[in-house]
Amino acid sequence: MEDEEKKNRNKGGRPSKIDPAVHRYSISLTAEENARFLTLFETSGMHVMAHFITACVFQKGIKTVKIDKATMDYYMRLTSFYSQFRAVGVNYNQVVKILYQKFSEKKASAYLYKLEKQTIELVILSKKLIQLTEEFEEKHMKKES
Numbered sequence: 001m002e003d004e005e006k007k008n009r010n011k012g013g014r015p016s017k018i019d020p021a022v023h024r025y026s027i028s029l030t031a032e033e034n035a036r037f038l039t040l041f042e043t044s045g046m047h048v049m050a051h052f053i054t055a056c057v058f059q060k061g062i063k064t065v066k067i068d069k070a071t072m073d074y075y076m077r078l079t080s081f082y083s084q085f086r087a088v089g090v091n092y093n094q095v096v097k098i099l100y101q102k103f104s105e106k107k108a109s110a111y112l113y114k115l116e117k118q119t120i121e122l123v124i125l126s127k128k129l130i131q132l133t134e135e136f137e138e139k140h141m142k143k144e145s
Contacts, residue, residue, distance in 0.1 A: 071140055078133065088122070 029037060046052045054060075095115065099108040 068140065074136060078129075081129070085126070092119070 040056075041049060041052050044052055044055075046055075092115070096112065099111050103111065
């Protein structure tokens, strides 16, 4: 019985794999080939070089990801601008309510006229922003076939 307990004892560590990768191969690359290989590896977005090599050998789909920092920065700023634009809309409603609560109708109308002029400028700015975004997408966001 003691022999069975010794056999079934948990030795600790990671459980062994069903099909471990034990076959290893070695290749030699020139400096130019190595630079090209590393470039392909970096653009693939994979984190493990062994997985990348296996994908290349067995011609699995290798994905390449190009991240354009300017595009990312533009969209981050656009998103932040959009949230500020929404905040202006919320504040706009609050200002209109307060104007009618705190001031006479004549004075509130005068302030609303000024607010309306600023709103028109904001709409023009918004249209210009949409136009610039469309131009940017046409120039920089084309999908390359």
